[in-house]
Amino acid sequence: MKHKSQLKIYNTLSRAKETFEPIKAPFVGMYVCGPTVYGDAHLGHGRPAITFDTVYRYLSHLGYKVRYVRNITDVGHLQGDADEGEDKIAKKAKLEQLEPMEVAQQYTDTYHRDMLALNTIKPSIEPRATGHIPEQIALVQSILDEGLAYEVNGSVYFDVLKYNESQQYGKLSGRVLEDLMSGTRDLDGQSEKRNAADFALWKNAAPEHLMKWESPWGIGFPGWHLECTAMSSKYLGKHFDIHGGGMDLMFPHHECEIAQGNACNHQDPAKYWMHNNMITINGQKMGKSLGNFITLQELFTGEHELLEQAYSPMTIRYFILTAHYRSTLDFSNDALKAAQKGYKKIINGLKIAQKLQYVQDDTVELDEKQVQQVEQIITNAYRAMDDDFNTAQAIGHLFNLLKKINSLYTGQLHPSHFGKEVFEKIINTYRTFITEILGLNEEKPNNQEGLLDVLLKLYGEAKTARDYSRVDEIRNSLKSLGIVVKDMKDKIDWAYEE
Template sequence: MNELKIYNSYSRKKETFTPITPGHVGMYVCGPTVSGESHLGHARPYITFDVVYRYLMHLGYKVRYVRNITDAGHFEEEGREAEDKISKKAVLEKLEPMELVQKYTNLYHWAMAQFNTLPPTIEPTATGHIIEQIGMIEEIINAGFAYVVNGSVYFDVKKYAASYDYGKLSGRVLDDLLETTRELDGQEEKRDRADFALWKSAAPEHIMRWKSPWGVGFPGWHIECSAMATKYLGKQFDIHGGGMDLLFPHHESEIAQSTICNHVAPVRYWIHNNMITIGGKKMGKSYNNVIKLTELFSGMHPLLAKAYHPMVIRFFILQTHYRSTLDFSNEALQASEKGLKRLWESYENLGKLGTGSQPAGQASMEPKEDEELDKKVKTLVNEFDEFINDDFNTAKVLANMFELVPVINSMKDKSIPVAALSKETFVLLKQQMKIYIEDIFGLKNVSEADNAKLKGVMDLLIDIRKEAKSKKDFATSDKIRNQLQGLGISLKDEKDGGMNWTIE
């Protein structure tokens, strides 16, 4: 049996996955900051970890998947007058912070549903866990690894590094961090520049504020994940995921905080997805090159040649290994669009094929099995498991599927008899294609053709066209096809005289 291997950012190696509690998996993924609209870059981790989640469930694990909503906001720049991102924008838009947060949370949930990602089992909010965060900070202070200055609390990195390996996850050297030449306001509050905030005292104009033992303020950025992961997954859990850009300082700090509170390293397997780039540059707010998801789905953006269906985006992301950068371009997306269409149509063709047995009257035809083809198909299908077990290599699984497409389409066209495959292989093919395409990859049909009335009308038009064709009345048959094409419906003749249609 193949076992699942995961590239662990912490050890920088592929490791065999073994859960802490047999049969169960605890997984935490850093969720969005809902102070603005999600963009294409955000789609990557959520789709990547959706596949991880789906695959773990497919393997039979009971998975607790925790993905937070960061709604407490963070200061724009550490040390500067607490300029909470959310409160700042709330003033501009004349909205209640809670209203703003709700708006973007709803939009995010909507986009996730478009992508057909499964909801996490727990989706905790930072504002809903202020008490847990304060509790954790108190523990860190009591343990002697944090200090209070003017109502703010900072984590003492140098002290931590004396006994623990700070920087291991991100490959950082503490001495380098201490020497960073960057000047930051309010830096003088910290003992060392590598220290990070656990709690920040809030300036009077700051809207989001909570009482704490150190005065009115708000939590530091890293503590929410530590607090919520500990609460719902325990002191040590299996998988923590997020974008590579969170490696430092976010995840590094998370490890430090949790280790002090829980006396154990929090995470067994750290998984980090790479970035989506555009023209080779990371897509991100700071680069001003983001394409929002609503823009992507509607095509309303100067960089977009057209609108792209959420499933096309999902497929596009799955065609690359999650640890490689993925470069956005209209060309690349359109290539994915066509590829997905081809794969999906072939998959539907497969669904319509009967089992390998021959029709009764043709027994004399002696259906002969093509051993070579049978073996090829069996190998290609069996490799699905092998490839996904190799650090979730969805790109290779898809490549194999595309090698199966001509075989399936030929069976449909009857240029290869279905009986060329052994019944066993045919059943395996059908079953695994379904499991991988729908259950694990979470792909769905792009066209919205599931409408009984439309289907009835189409059947009628097809009937008329067939009649016209049989009378060689091509003017009528072409008229039907051309006018449908004008409406975005393509009608295709099939070899056996049947007709097939798809909505563009």
Template sequence: MHQILRIYNSLTRQKEVFQPLKPPFVGMYLCGPTVYGKAHLGHARAAITFDVIFRYLQHLNYKVRYVRNITDVGHLERDLDEGKDKIQQQAQLEAISPMEVAQRYTHTYHKNMEALNVLPPSIEPCASGHILEQIAMIEKIIAQGLAYIIDGSVYFDVMQYNQMHHYGKLSGRGIEASRSGTRTLAKQTDKKQRVDFALWKKAMPMHMMRWPSPWGEGFPGWHIECSAMSTKYLGNQFDIHGGGMDLLFPHHECEIAQAQAALQTNLATYWIHNNLVTIDGVKMGKSLGNFITLDALFTGSHPAIAQPYSPMALRFFMLQAHYRSTLAMTIEGLKAAQQGYRKLMNGLHLLTKRPHEGATPTHTSGLLDAAIDADCVACYSAINDDFNTAKVLACLFNLLKKINGWYNGTLDDGSISTTAWGQLRHTYTTFVSDLLGLKEEHPSTTDQTLTMLLPIYQEAKAAKRYHQIDAIRTALHKMGIAIKDHPNGVDWEYQ
């Protein structure tokens, strides 16, 4: 039922059948966060997108080595060799060491990822721990005549590179477009061309993050970090390179050029880019000052949010849109996602917890068997079509209608066969829990509370102690849980 997986490749601008270089092994690299502040919604979208990809590739029995880096040095304010190092700038604001900044925000990023049920990568290298590898790659680029040294800094010679290769093949931006879109940079007159980018920067006297190199003390450029770390752990060419759409140019374009210059490879076969999160139609990001941190969303502490939203509600919200589409952040959308997530969990609860007596089908054929099979097949068709989680969710809600109908008694006996029920149960739980990564968020004490209260509720109902019934319902309502009365007993669901 797995069918054929097709992936939209940003490099070729079309969907392609996924064919790993060395099956069953798959190498995947994701540009991780620059850890100079708390993670925000944009970080969550990239992490969730590639978490689903990671989960599904493993589901297909590929042996995936997933590398997601931490950028803790070299990422300048405006991404184009201009301004201060983002981490050093934050260190000066907080009056602490740059490495303390990196450690602090790496820790909070990990906590947020755990809350979002994002699986940890196979390897998580940090840029500051791979200075030697970056220097070695720069030396190879210099040896090819594609970089030049000026006063302790090393720059990639884009014009020279473009005589032999194609700078701009990923982004579609030619040399002239790139040059016209690049500002004349103050204190960067040592470049031959504005389009050239730094491989190594000379450290000024006040710069705290510095390392010795053949060209003097300095620090690596932002782009060389990912080229060096990805190839160290995945080889000179690997299967998937991912990141946000905002990294396509200049970051990923420069990565391709560096790998071609140093290693004579195309770096990655498939380039996958998730689109941006917008607020009021504007890209959300730290540099624009319109971002919402994950901590603020989960606690409801941001002024634009009237209430907290759970990590799973956010995950559901992001899965509702195809990863290549722009995601508009709205309060109404978050509220709807919270409800949608709870409905899916109710279905999971009905399938896995306590179905009432006689609920499981026992016959060999049913009127809805063909419809259930079609919905299950559609789930796989959707995820195989460039990881279309929006369509997957629509298919799951079709299955949920059948789950609810069976348990509510609106579907009569003979509707679903034993085989179809097993297929429904397996597909629903596999996609909700294993592939989409949605999980129950209530604390373990909730199960204990329900185990204690439901028998008391049933007893009160039998004795017609309505004040006690109302008190139990009110208490559970505050926990986001509603009691459901069935002919064969009492159950509960998220509300």
């Protein structure tokens, strides 16, 4: 039976938590801005991927049928997120002496590799900008027909001032158009715009530009903001449930999407706008210029000067989940080591939970206090997730549930203290939260289980024979591999060293 949810989502548009009511329940449409594929995925890619993977997982757990669309930007994203300058992918292609699509394919593949390592579920649809040029051209024409865009020298710009006569440009980010106009100085090449706040829907391509297409306005390429409007409306409709992305995309990218959606579809694209906060490293904003830019692969291998060791993909996932997605997240070696310890504790609990079996003992009475405590813990865990996907609080409640699991394991509590139904609820809730909702799995070294079985058998034989030097040798060898031997009253077991 599915949890009866009272899910609330913080909507950036209203700046308030709102009860989640899908447009066409039980169906949910969710669009998340994916990567621009011109380099290896880094921490800044990891956080939104894990955030919205968790949203997808929890909505699915609640019984919603989610269509999750996450795009690949493989054209039109210019240097500095501006309307002028070089395409990020084309620039990389020139440096590497490759075709732009070779660059896009290479980094799409490595992005998928890293997302798989982080145990994110593949989106339902993963459209590419270059695969939707006709749709983007049609949108430009539609906005021109509405009188909210203008063409200059083969480029088409969105007329923000005209749009603002009937709509509010800046309602998502809180920007005031007058401030934007006064605070933006004209840059070289922007003189063809009527106003500095206007943005490109279609850009005329210079002869040397590598990626370009025929259009009614000449040979050119789409604007960065237009791509997401075209792909989200094609696969989710003109008005869908959730639009997600990093806070850095709120302005101008998402603000422009709202303007485009209202211009051509006469309504906001999404009902709920969700934004994950930024990542800092040792208290500083992450950036290439600061020399603190860490790719996911560098984290996994430890090959970066700021890293004291390697951190596994599940350690990274766990760490990201220990902060609420709307709070800033500071990466440091100390924080990552603490996350590594917490992750191992959670997984050791999962290993135990999967071993526990219900055994009825009529001499053990049902403990109503224990039952009530468990029911409250489980209620609290769901309440945390229902409160704008608060994974940090949910994990805290799972540790309380883990205390009960550990007490069952050590014999301090007996399954009959809870009764069969509540006992099974403890095990199933813990497993469901860890593996299905939070997406954490056990990272096993190759052939670990078979090797451990052999070593533990040898350990038991040495202990029985009172060969304590051999016992210590096996124990120390396992400890060097991050495995702790646990001598129980009636058995020998192992756990990951925390």
